Amino acid sequence: MAAVDACIKPNFFDDGEDDDGPAVFKRNKTVSTRTQLNPELKKSSSQRNDGSSVRSASDTPKSQNSGLQKGKAVSSAKVSPVKSNVASSNASTSISKSSSLQPKTEINEEKKLLNKHQSQSNGDTDDSDDDKPLSARLATTATLPKSQSPNVLKGLSSPVSRSSQSVRTKVVVKKSDEDLEDDIPLSSKFQFKQSGGPSSKNSYDSDEDKPLASKLQKNGSSKRDNEPLKSFKGLNKRPLSEASTSGQSSIKRPKPSSTPVPAKIAQVTVKAEVKTDDDDNVPIAQRMKKPAPLVNKSTSIKKSTKVATMFAVMKDTDYATKPRFIENFMNDWRQILGKNHIIKKFELCDFTPIYEWHQREKEKKKQMSTEEKKAVKEEKLKLEEKYMWAIVDGVKEKVGNFRVEPPGLFRGRGEHPKMGKLKRRICPSDITINIGKDAAVPECPIPGERWKEVKHDNTVTWLAFWNDPINPREFKYVFLAASSSLKGQSDKEKYEKARLLKDYIHGIRATYTKDFVSKDITKRQIAVATYLIDKLALRAGNEKDDDEADTVGCCTLKMENVTLIPPNKLQFDFLGKDSIRYFNTVEVELPVYKAIGQFKAGRGDGEDLFDKLDTSKLNAHLKELMPGLTAKVFRTYNASITLDEMLNRETKDGDMAEKIAVYQIANKEVAIICNHQRSVSKSHSVQMSRLSEKMDELKAVLDELQTDLMRAKKGKPPLKGADGKPKRNSAPEALERKISQTNAKIEKMERDMRTKEDLKTVALGTSKINYLDPRISVAWCKRHEVPIEKIFNKSLLAKFTWAMDVDPSFRF
């Protein structure tokens, strides 16, 4: 495995039996990762970090395969958001990641990064590597010395994005452009240049069936009361600012594959325009190195095509019809096309051919035999195995997502101002890795590139991070998997804290009840906000920037989000996290109702309901009431206590199915409290009508049986069946039996239909994963002899290994 440090690898693979199991790593260490849990630790670490200096190119450990690298002045120069720095000096070779909090931790980790950025001069082949593991790409493309077998990837889908496959066509690539090109159907590239036919005008907006269209909508609708969705105003608060920044690199997301398809962009001919500066996203050092602008017509075309493909594959989604998405996409695409390109207007582009090509590719993939699929999967797994594990304090732990995100168009949720922008490719030089001090630095898989930085910070849990290309002030991290003991430990701490709230909750409620009428308006607001968070499980509601979707939480509720309904009801209507609508009318205590009335008095829409409050003030106050208490603890507490109480109240001595139904009802209750919604499946209505048809049939059968029964009792023969054929005589007892069976069927079907309808917008999984103390479920299963597998799937079992040995008498 190319990328891995020799000494690391053995550890990873040799002891492998437990590799895939939900191995339980028992460790005693309890240091917590989170700052809050261990303030001291954190503090010191940060201090330390600050003190350290930023590594400059020269500091980098030679161990990185830098031989080749062009020492780019690295990122240091560029804004690295990272405040810290590397412990460079000591850099000696060690890099393994450290994540553990313990001093001696050493995590070895292997990481793969995908970028290719500069395919070294050989430049050719840049076939859609997006989906290949980096190393594989290298192998194929170039010089990677120890790389794995060259064509391993054939036919594989990209590690980056699972569903797509890449085009293996060869393309001449020049360095900086590569990014965009991977995966674009070659032919489409060609097409680009040719002038597209007369094409229909914008088939684009016309023909789509927008399956997604309804999502927002439905999300919006409240499941609690089926109220029609109101429309929310979009936010366009911000004019696509940095188009320039983004424009730079390329991207692509779809990955398709083999067959080149002539995708044409309708009436437009794409001109290959030479864009000299299109290597914006190329590390400076590399650019310098670049012999000359290799960018030429063809690369530019490829790039453009890639970007077009990214859009084309989204043609049948809701995004493709959103003006903001289109505008952002066009702005970024234009940057790639260049100023003088003939493509100017979105409306004149026909993305259909690319879209259709993509559909064909998907279909092809679907048609593969089971064996072929299996083989591909195994192959992929083999290639990725080395990136899947880290050694933390000597224990092999599973790594969470070890892939960087492939280039693509940003799909924000709700009315996100940046939707449609190009998400550029992430390169090694974007990535900071964190490994044990003594661990060997994982080899940078791309010749000529190097990691942005190698750190040895054992006070944090991340293994690697890079800046989010859409919002460079933010980061994307690689963490250990949910099943790791590190995560399990913090999960457990989370639930322990929520349990602690049980001991304080009465006092807290008494306090806020008293403060509903406090003279101090801040106090009153804190009291009311806490009440809402407690009673309605609202989120805290941090402030948001204008370049994010316009959503709110408790502290950021606006005047118009809460309506007073006399005598003492409040109607909430707002978009919360992920732009999911929260619509709920609740009866509240009169003092709360009055207080809200006061807060609203004399103020208008757009203003904050809690103008004296923000999340830090609120949390600071909560902390005075209970150590470590913050707003989100209430959600965990209320979810878990609800499950615990419902399970214990409702479980009867029934059969297994009944017990599980009890669990599901409780789970549903929690999901509703937390407002966990899902979009209605596209086929929901079809499925429902199918069920009702069946129901009608059953009822008809029932009627017929009843008639027959009546006649049989009178000694008459049954009437002819619906098909006109005569039926056999049946004894009344037999008919009665059939009737009761049919009734049972009808009842069951009615139940199923109700449940289906009921749950069509309710997502049960989120609460199970994040809010329900697994010990409640495990203990309940033990008490009622329900196999835990009926409640938790494989990954939840792995995630909750820490909870499995709980005592059956455990109560939250």
Add this chain to the structure above:
DNA sequence: GCTCTGACTTGCTGCGAAAGCT
């Protein structure tokens, strides 16, 4: 005391596989 940064948790969706149904 406020803003910004950084780290980590929470959340929904889409896709492919498994399970269920006819």
Add this chain to the structure above:
DNA sequence: AGCTTTCGCAGCAAGTCAGAGC
């Protein structure tokens, strides 16, 4: 066996919240 529905999971967006920095 073939089709439909559900399940499981990866992907990645979007929250929360602590602490640094000004």
